[in-house]
Every structure is written in structure tokens, then in C-alpha cells.
Amino acid sequence: MSDLSELKVPGPTEIELTKPFWKAAAEGRLLIQRCEDCSKAVFYPREICPHCWSDKLHFEEASGRGRLKSFSVVHKPGHPGWAPVAPYVVGLVELDEGPTMLSHILTGAGEPAVGDRLNMKPTNIGGRVLPAFETADEGAYNG
Amino acid sequence: MTRSRAALIGVASLKPVRQTEGETTLGMLARVSARALADARIEKDAIDGLLVGPQVGETPQHVPATVAEYLGLQPVMANVVDLGGASGPGMIWRAAAAISAGMCETVLCVLGNHRNPEAPRSANRNPIREFDVPFGASGANISYALLMQAHMAKYGTSAEDFALIAHWARANAQRNPNAIFYGKPASVEDVLNSPLIASPLHLYEIVMPVAGAEAVIVTSARRAKELGSRAVHLLGAGEKVTHRAVSQAPNLTSGPLKPSMERAFAQAGVTADQMSLLSLYDCYTIMVAATLEDSGLCEPGGFGRFMREHDFGPDGDKPMNTHGGQIGYGQPDLAGGMTHVVEAVHQLRGTAAGRQINNPRFALATGNGATMSEAVALVLGADE
Numbered sequence: 342m343s344d345l346s347e348l349k350v351p352g353p354t355e356i357e358l359t360k361p362f363w364k365a366a367a368e369g370r371l372l373i374q375r376c377e378d379c380s381k382a383v384f385y386p387r388e389i390c391p392h393c394w395s396d397k398l399h400f401e402e403a404s405g406r407g408r409l410k411s412f413s414v415v416h417k418p419g420h421p422g423w424a425p426v427a428p429y430v431v432g433l434v435e436l437d438e439g440p441t442m443l444s445h446i447l448t449g450a451g452e453p454a455v456g457d458r459l460n461m462k463p464t465n466i467g468g469r470v471l472p473a474f475e476t477a478d479e480g481a482y483n484g
Numbered sequence: 485m486t487r488s489r490a491a492l493i494g495v496a497s498l499k500p501v502r503q504t505e506g507e508t509t510l511g512m513l514a515r516v517s518a519r520a521l522a523d524a525r526i527e528k529d530a531i532d533g534l535l536v537g538p539q540v541g542e543t544p545q546h547v548p549a550t551v552a553e554y555l556g557l558q559p560v561m562a563n564v565v566d567l568g569g570a571s572g573p574g575m576i577w578r579a580a581a582a583i584s585a586g587m588c589e590t591v592l593c594v595l596g597n598h599r600n601p602e603a604p605r606s607a608n609r610n611p612i613r614e615f616d617v618p619f620g621a622s623g624a625n626i627s628y629a630l631l632m633q634a635h636m637a638k639y640g641t642s643a644e645d646f647a648l649i650a651h652w653a654r655a656n657a658q659r660n661p662n663a664i665f666y667g668k669p670a671s672v673e674d675v676l677n678s679p680l681i682a683s684p685l686h687l688y689e690i691v692m693p694v695a696g697a698e699a700v701i702v703t704s705a706r707r708a709k710e711l712g713s714r715a716v717h718l719l720g721a722g723e724k725v726t727h728r729a730v731s732q733a734p735n736l737t738s739g740p741l742k743p744s745m746e747r748a749f750a751q752a753g754v755t756a757d758q759m760s761l762l763s764l765y766d767c768y769t770i771m772v773a774a775t776l777e778d779s780g781l782c783e784p785g786g787f788g789r790f791m792r793e794h795d796f797g798p799d800g801d802k803p804m805n806t807h808g809g810q811i812g813y814g815q816p817d818l819a820g821g822m823t824h825v826v827e828a829v830h831q832l833r834g835t836a837a838g839r840q841i842n843n844p845r846f847a848l849a850t851g852n853g854a855t856m857s858e859a860v861a862l863v864l865g866a867d868e
Contacts, residue, residue: 351622354614385615411634411736414683419623428683431621433630433731443731445619455637471618 345445346465350422353469359386361400369463371405371472373438374398384440405461407434407474412446412453422467434459434474447475488717489751490580491708492864494524494701495826498596499662500694500814507598509542510554512697517555517594520699526590526711531701533561533582533591535575537818551594561588567725568853569765571595572698572822573860577721579702589707595819596697612729624767625690627730627855629682632770634736636684639785641773643684647675648791649769650689650811652804656797657812659839664694664814689769689811696816698826716832719754719846720863722747730855740859741850742778752846752863756781759863760844761831762796762804763824765852766811772804775850798839806831806839821851825862832866 355363362385365372374383378395382403389396412432418424430446430453446453447462457476464473496519498512513536521528536551543550548562561582567574572595579591607613621627635641654670657663670678670688678687708715722744727733749755756779766772773787782790794802807813807827810820828847830836844866851860 350620351613351617353618354609356614359614385611411630411637413626413629413633413685414680415620415626415629416679416683417625417681418620419626420617420620423620423622426620429620431619431626431630433634433736441731443616443619443621443729455633466618466620469618473619 345426346468348422348425348467350420350467352467358388362386365402366463366472367470369470371403371461372400373403373436373440375401382436382438382440384436384442404437406477407436407459409433409446409453409455409457409459410435410441411455414452432474445471445473447473449475488705488719488865490583490702490718491705491713491715492576492700492718492829493703493708493711493713493715494520494526495829496520496523496699497662497823497826498697500664500696500816502599502664502694504598504600504695507600507695509539509597510551512596512598512695513551513594514555516596516697516699517592520592520701524701524713526701528556530590531557531592532559533579533588534559535563535565535578535591535593537571537595538564538566559588561591567851567858567860568818569767569821570723570851570853570858570860571818572825573849573851573862574723576700576702576718576825576862577723577860580718580721583702583704590701590703592699592701593822594697594699595822597695597817597819599693599695616729616731624855625682625685628768628770629685630730631736631774631856632684632768635770635773638737641785641788643676644672645788645791646689646769646773647672647686648788649766649772650675652791652796653766653809653811656806656839657808659798659806660808660813663808663812664692665808665812685768691767691810691815691820694814694816696814696819698816698819698822700822700825700829714833715867716829717865717867718862719865720748720751721861722751723860725858727857728854733855733857737774738778738784739774739852739856741775741852741861744859744861745779745848745850748848748861748863752865754846754863756848759846759848760803760841761806761828761847762802763828763847763849764805764809765821765824765850766805766809767815767820767852769811771852771856774856779848798836798841803841806836806841824849824851828864832864
């Protein structure tokens with residue numbers, strides 16, 4: 342498998358609102374938003390809370406822990422830039438804080454399984470450090 | 485007898501093809517519209533409403549005006565319906581609503597696309613582009629693979645269960661000479677031996693993109709009667725939009741078609757068991773599985789048994805996607821959803837040559853867009 346950092350793939354299309362998210366990601370931290378009015382966690386970053394439409398959203402650091410809701414081993418990527426590392430795995434990660442994000446899943450030992458515990462793993466993809474995830478060690482967390 | 489909300493009096497399709505050269509979307513829309521007009525046996529100037537789809541690349545804005553001008557129409561109701569694969573079915577109830585609101589009398593609903601060598605695409609600058617694409621998830625294949633994997637993990641459904649859906653689509657395509665896979669049936673083994681594209685999705689479980697166009701002309705039931713049209717009636721409709729990106733889906737194994745179908749059946753005063761034809765949107769096998777379960781025809785997780793217990797051909801006990809579905813017919817982009825409406829009209833009025841269901845009364849036609857997120861269900865009935 343080629344090195345993810347050398348891929349020529351599309352990076353995030355950062356906007357003013359999401360600058361803090363991508364800056365933190367580059368530093369190896371995962372940010373989510375929290376609504377001050379309804380206290381729900383929000384991902385991806387928005388101008389208003391999708392639960393209560395409050396505009397009192399602030400960024401906070403997420404635990405970086407989650408659960409694999411689903412995954413796919415991608416043999417034929419939708420973007421040709423990913424071909425050098427195919428097959429690779431993407432998955433839906435339900436963060437412990439509640440929201441779900443899509444991410445790149447690093448598979449050390451074979452295919453993951455739905456329900457696997459995951460930890461965020463800052464990973465250089467195409468020259469940018471992004472919040473990828475890897476399977477957590479069994480027993481490292483009590484859920 | 486349930487009440488007719490509108491009459492579908494003309495339909496037409498352009499035969500799907502893999503590639504085109506020098507075509508324009510406008511030109512294809514014009515050709516299919518002329519055929520639908522001839523099928524409806526009405527004059528062009530009877531059309532006073534126009535519903536079209538987005539035309540990325542060719543006409544980014546002012547789409548209805550551009551199409552109306554090209555066709556020489558001056559509609560008194562004109563709009564774009566932008567619901568992905570649900571756009572076609574979504575047009576039908578919007579046409580009926582505009583007619584019953586007194587805004588127009590006869591609506592042309594038309595979708596189509598070319599596949600010239602360099603198909604124009606516009607660049608996204610939205611959340612799915614910012615938060616999904618950078619991790620390696622571009623395109624619909626991966627989204628539906630994630631939905632399928634979630635279904636298998638939750639219910640223990642098998643690759644064979646899903647392959648049966650593709651097998652039946654290909655089998656029915658053998659009775660439709662216009663289908664892209666006419667002359668190319670596929671056994672369950674063939675489906676399972678086709679390459680994995682994004683696990684657990686195999687190549688044969690994914691629609692083939694084609695160029696094509698589909699049109700439907702809708703008018704009031706009263707007008708259809710005056711004209712002596714071959715009419716099929718809209719009896720009920722339902723619609724729901726829940727999300728865009730698969731990561732934001734409220735549920736990975738049941739979609740917005742569930743409440744859409746419930747509303748459509750309630751409006752029509754019929755049940756799923758009464759359908760003579762299931763014309764179910766099938767961009768991927770998982771979409772049919774989820775729709776069968778959401779319809780109540782089988783229990784959640786039970787579609788595999790349902791597929792083994794029934795015959796889905798035009799002569800079978802549960803005719804489904806008798807035109808081959810999009811898995812057998814090809815997917816003409818946004819017009820793909822309309823193929824399910826056009827086939828239902830052909831069956832219900834007795835013009836499904838070579839694959840006619842015996843005495844059909846009701847059909848369920850569904851549309852689905854994005855990542856099981858934009859849904860429209862229609863219940864259509866034969867003229868009685």
C-alpha cells in the first residue's frame with residue numbers, strides 16, 4: 342500500500358466558519374460544536390443548531406472516541422486520486438458525544454466489524470493531517 | 485373507487501444508450517416531449533405547465549424558461565424539481581397539485597441527459613464536499629455500500645439475498661428490448677462473481693449510467709375524460725426529505741420512503757398487498773431491499789425470504805420492475821426515477837408490449853434521491 346500522505350486527492354473546502362475545525366485537525370485534535378441552549382453536540386459545524394435553531398454554538402474538543410456504525414472496503418474509488426491506496430476503508434463513526442461523521446478507517450489487522458470501538462488517529466492524507474480513526478484496543482475503554 | 489387526483493395521459497422514453505456524441509440536454513428533452521405529446525394525442529398548445537429537472541453544466545439557472553423557449557411553450561406554471569432520483573415521481577404530484585389549485589390544466593414533466601465524452605460537472609462547495617470527500621468517500625457507490633453493510637450487520641442478511649434483486653432485474657430486462665441489459669441475463673452466481681466495487685456492493689448490483697430521457701403528460705381527470713384519453717390515474721402520493729450526506733442519515737436501514745408510502749397508500753385508500761405492480765426505484769440492490777421492508781410487504785430484515793418466496797416477472801405473483809428496473813434498463817441520470825412511472829403507466833393502460841401484466845389495477849411507483857434521503861411514492865390506478 343502506498344503512503345496516504347503522498348496521495349493527490351481533494352482536500353477539505355474550508356470556509357470561514359470551519360477554519361477552527363481544520364486548524365485543530367492539523368494539530369491532531371477533533372472539534373465538534375456544542376449548543377449552549379439545548380446542550381446537544383453538533384457535527385459538521387453549522388451557523389445554527391440543527392436541533393433547536395439557536396445560534397449559540399461553540400467549538401469544544403471531542404473525546405475522539407466512537408463506534409463504527411458501518412463501513413465499506415473501497416475497491417474502485419469515486420475519485421481517481423485514491424486509486425494508489427485501494428482497497429481502503431471508509432466508515433461512519435458515531436462519536437461518543439452523539440453525532441456521526443464519515444472518516445477514513447485505518448485497518449491494522451484485516452477488515453473491521455460494525456460495532457467496533459474506534460479512536461481518532463490524526464493522519465496525513467494528501468499532505469494534510471485529517472481526523473482518521475483506528476480500531477481501539479479491546480479493553481482499553483469501558484465504553 | 486378512490487378519487488383520481490390527476491390523469492397521466494401520455495408517456496415516452498428515449499432508448500437508453502451508453503454514450504452520445506454532440507447531443508444536448510435540450511435536444512433530447514425536445515425529442516422525448518414530442519413523443520409524449522403524440523402518445524397523449526393532444527396538441528402542443530394544450531400544454532400550459534412545465535416541470536423540469538436541474539441541468540448541471542448546460543443550463544445552471546433559468547432552466548424552465550430555457551426549456552420552454554426551446555419547445556415554443558409559454559407555460560402559466562413552470563418550475564424545477566430537484567430531488568435526485570425522486571424528481572420524476574415528485575413532478576407527478578406537483579403537476580396534480582398545480583392543476584387542482586387552478587394554476588394550469590395540462591403539465592409536461594420531462595427529464596433527460598446526454599453522455600457526451602466530456603459530461604459537464606460543476607464543483608461542489610458544500611458540507612458533503614468538505615467533510616466526506618477528503619476521507620476518500622466520493623460518489624454514491626460508497627454511500628449505498630455503507631447502507632448495505634449496516635443492513636447486513638443489523639439483520640444478518642446475505643450477499644445472496646441482495647444478488648437475487650439484481651438477478652430479477654436482469655431477468656425482467658430480457659422482455660424489454662429497450663433495456664441496456666437486454667440479451668444479458670445474470671444469475672445470482674454471476675452477480676456474486678462480478679467485481680466488488682465498494683464492499684459489500686458488486687458491480688452488477690449497481691446501475692449502469694446511460695443517456696436517455698423520459699416524459700409524462702399530466703392533466704385533470706375531467707379533461708382526460710373530455711379528450712377520451714388513455715388515462716392512468718394518480719390516486720395517492722407522499723414525499724419526505726431527511727438529509728443529504730449518508731453520515732447525517734437518521735436511520736441506515738429504513739428511509740423516508742416509509743412515511744411517503746404510508747401517506748400515498750392512505751390517500752389512495754389501498755394497501756401494499758393490492759399492488760399489481762411494484763415499480764420500485766433501484767439505483768442499488770439495497771434500495772429495493774429497504775423499500776420492500778419499508779412498504780410492509782415483508783418485515784424488517786425479511787426481504788431475502790420475500791425474494792425467494794415470490795416470482796417478480798410480469799406473469800408472476802408479485803410483478804416488480806417489469807421494465808428491468810434501472811439495474812436492468814440503465815440509469816439515465818435524473819430521468820431514471822421517471823422510468824418507474826412510465827412503466828407503471830404502460831402496465832396500467834395495457835401498452836406494456838411483450839411484458840404486459842394481466843388486468844393490473846394498482847401500481848406503486850417510487851423515487852429516491854441522494855443517499856436514501858429524498859423520497860417520493862405514488863399510487864397509480866388503471867382507468868375504471
